[in-house]
Amino acid sequence: MGFIIDATLIAFLALIAIAALRRKQLFGMVMLSGAFSLVAATLFVVLDAVDVAFTEAAVGAGISTVLALATLSLVPAEEKPHSIAIVPAVLALATGLLLSVAVSDLPEFGAADAPIHNHVAPEFIIGSEEKIGVPNVVTSVLASYRGYDTLGETVVVFTAAIAVLLIIGGWTRRETEITESTEDDHAG
Amino acid sequence: MTSLFAQWNYFLVIILMMLGFYAVIARGNMVKKMVGLNIFQTSVFMLYISMGKVSNGTAPILTGDSSTVYSNPLPHVLILTAIVVGVATTAVGYALIIRIQESFGTIEDDEIIELMDDADAASEGPAS
Amino acid sequence: MQDDPVIRVIAKVLIPTMMLFALYVQFHGDYGPGGGFQAGVIFAAAFILNATVFGFNRGRHVWPARLNLMAITLGVLLYGGTGVATMVLGENFLSYNALSDDPIAGQHLGILLVEFGVGLTVAAVMVALFFAFAGRVSHVRLLNKTRAHEKAQAEAKGTAND
Incomplete structure (x- = not known):
C-alpha cells in the first residue's frame, strides 16, 4: 500500500x-510549479519527513510562487518559441544514465x-x-x-535578503533623474 | 527487475533531475531556467528524504514507546534548512532577472548575447 | 482585489489566525512538527496577505522598512549571541548545557532562544523580499506612467511648434 501511494505521487x-x-x-x-511543490510536500509526509513537508508547503507553494508572480508582472508573459535542443537533451540523458548506474549500488529503499x-x-534519537x-x-x-550548521544557514538567508535589497530595493538612476528634473522645473 | 521496484524512488528522482537539468541548460528564458532549477533542487531533496526512510518507520517524533521504529532525522534537518536557503537564493535569482529585464528589455539569453555583441561592435567601431 | 468585500473580510479573519498559528508552530516545535523556519514563513505569509489585500502602502505602514532591517539583524544576533553567552559561561560555542544548572533545562532554553532567532530572521527576510519585489513592481509602473506622460508632453510641444 505504501509503495502504491509513493509511486503514484512521485509519478504525478x-x-x-x-x-x-x-x-x-x-x-x-x-502556477504548475506551485502545484509541484504541494505534491512534493505530500510525498515528504509519506516519506515520514513531516517537518520538511511543512516547510516545503509553506515556502515552495507559498512564498516562492508569490515572488515568481511578482517577477512575472515585470517581464514578458511568454517564452520565445524554440525547438528541442539536441546537445543539452543528450547531456541530460547521459547524466541520468550515469546516475542510474550509480543508484543500483545504493541500499534498497527503506532498508x-x-x-x-x-x-x-x-x-541522535537516544x-x-x-x-x-x-x-x-x-x-x-x-x-x-x-547548531553551527543552522547558524550558517541563517546567515545565508540574511545575506540573500541583503543582496536582494541591494539589487532591487533601492531607486534606479532614472528615478533620481526624474526627481532632479522636476526640481529644476520648480526652480525655473 | 526487483531492483527497479526496490529503488523506484531513486529512478523517479533521476527523471526529475534530468528534466530540471535540461530546462536549466537548454531553455533561454530565465524564468524558465529558475523553475528548472527548482525542479532540480526538489529532486535532490527527494533523494535525501528517500534515503532517510525506514520501512514501517514513523516520523522522528519520540512516542515514548521503545519498540517504535523511527526514520532517520538527519536528512530531514539538512533538507529543512536547504529549502529555506533555496527560496532565499531563488529570490536573488528573480531580483537579477528583474534587473536584466530593465537594462536589456528581454530575458531570453540569446537576445541578450546579441545585444551585448552589438554594443561591443559599436564601441570598437570608431576606434579601429 | 482591494475593493472585493469577500476577500477583505476573509483576510481580516485569516491574518490574526495565521499569526497565532505561526506562534504555535514556533513554540510547539519541540514537541511536534515545526520550528523557527516554518513559523517564520507562516508569520511572513500573514503580512504578505495583508499587503496584497489592503495595498502595498498599508502593508508597509504596519511593517516599516527600518523595523524590518532591524528584525533581520536581531534574529542572527540572537542566534550568535546565544553562542557567545555559552562561551562566556565557560562552555563551547552553542553548547547550551551552560545556560542553566540543569543541563536539560539549559538545552531547552538554548533551543528556544535559537529557534526564536531563526524565526525572527526568516519572517523578516521573507517580508523584506516580498516588499522589495512588490516595491519594484509599483516603482516600474510609476516610471512607465511618467515616461508616457513625458512622451505625450513632447508630442504636444512638437504639434505646438508646427
Whole structure:
C-alpha cells in the first residue's frame, strides 16, 4: 500500500514537472510549479519527513510562487518559441544514465540496515530523549547537535535578503533623474 | 527487475533531475531556467528524504514507546534548512532577472548575447 | 482585489489566525512538527496577505522598512549571541548545557532562544523580499506612467511648434 501511494505521487510529480516545462505561458508554468511543490510536500509526509513537508508547503507553494508572480508582472508573459535542443537533451540523458548506474549500488529503499541508519542517527534519537529532553528529534538535531550548521544557514538567508535589497530595493538612476528634473522645473 | 521496484524512488528522482537539468541548460528564458532549477533542487531533496526512510518507520517524533521504529532525522534537518536557503537564493535569482529585464528589455539569453555583441561592435567601431 | 468585500473580510479573519498559528508552530516545535523556519514563513505569509489585500502602502505602514532591517539583524544576533553567552559561561560555542544548572533545562532554553532567532530572521527576510519585489513592481509602473506622460508632453510641444 505504501509503495502504491509513493509511486503514484512521485509519478504525478514527474508529470507536473513535464507539463510545467512544456508551457509557453510563464504564468501557467509558475502556477504548475506551485502545484509541484504541494505534491512534493505530500510525498515528504509519506516519506515520514513531516517537518520538511511543512516547510516545503509553506515556502515552495507559498512564498516562492508569490515572488515568481511578482517577477512575472515585470517581464514578458511568454517564452520565445524554440525547438528541442539536441546537445543539452543528450547531456541530460547521459547524466541520468550515469546516475542510474550509480543508484543500483545504493541500499534498497527503506532498508533498516542501510549504513545511513547505523552511524549517528541512533545516537541522535537516544540523545534527544536523554540529553536534550525534546521529543521532536528534528528540532533537537537542528538547534542543538547541528547548531553551527543552522547558524550558517541563517546567515545565508540574511545575506540573500541583503543582496536582494541591494539589487532591487533601492531607486534606479532614472528615478533620481526624474526627481532632479522636476526640481529644476520648480526652480525655473 | 526487483531492483527497479526496490529503488523506484531513486529512478523517479533521476527523471526529475534530468528534466530540471535540461530546462536549466537548454531553455533561454530565465524564468524558465529558475523553475528548472527548482525542479532540480526538489529532486535532490527527494533523494535525501528517500534515503532517510525506514520501512514501517514513523516520523522522528519520540512516542515514548521503545519498540517504535523511527526514520532517520538527519536528512530531514539538512533538507529543512536547504529549502529555506533555496527560496532565499531563488529570490536573488528573480531580483537579477528583474534587473536584466530593465537594462536589456528581454530575458531570453540569446537576445541578450546579441545585444551585448552589438554594443561591443559599436564601441570598437570608431576606434579601429 | 482591494475593493472585493469577500476577500477583505476573509483576510481580516485569516491574518490574526495565521499569526497565532505561526506562534504555535514556533513554540510547539519541540514537541511536534515545526520550528523557527516554518513559523517564520507562516508569520511572513500573514503580512504578505495583508499587503496584497489592503495595498502595498498599508502593508508597509504596519511593517516599516527600518523595523524590518532591524528584525533581520536581531534574529542572527540572537542566534550568535546565544553562542557567545555559552562561551562566556565557560562552555563551547552553542553548547547550551551552560545556560542553566540543569543541563536539560539549559538545552531547552538554548533551543528556544535559537529557534526564536531563526524565526525572527526568516519572517523578516521573507517580508523584506516580498516588499522589495512588490516595491519594484509599483516603482516600474510609476516610471512607465511618467515616461508616457513625458512622451505625450513632447508630442504636444512638437504639434505646438508646427
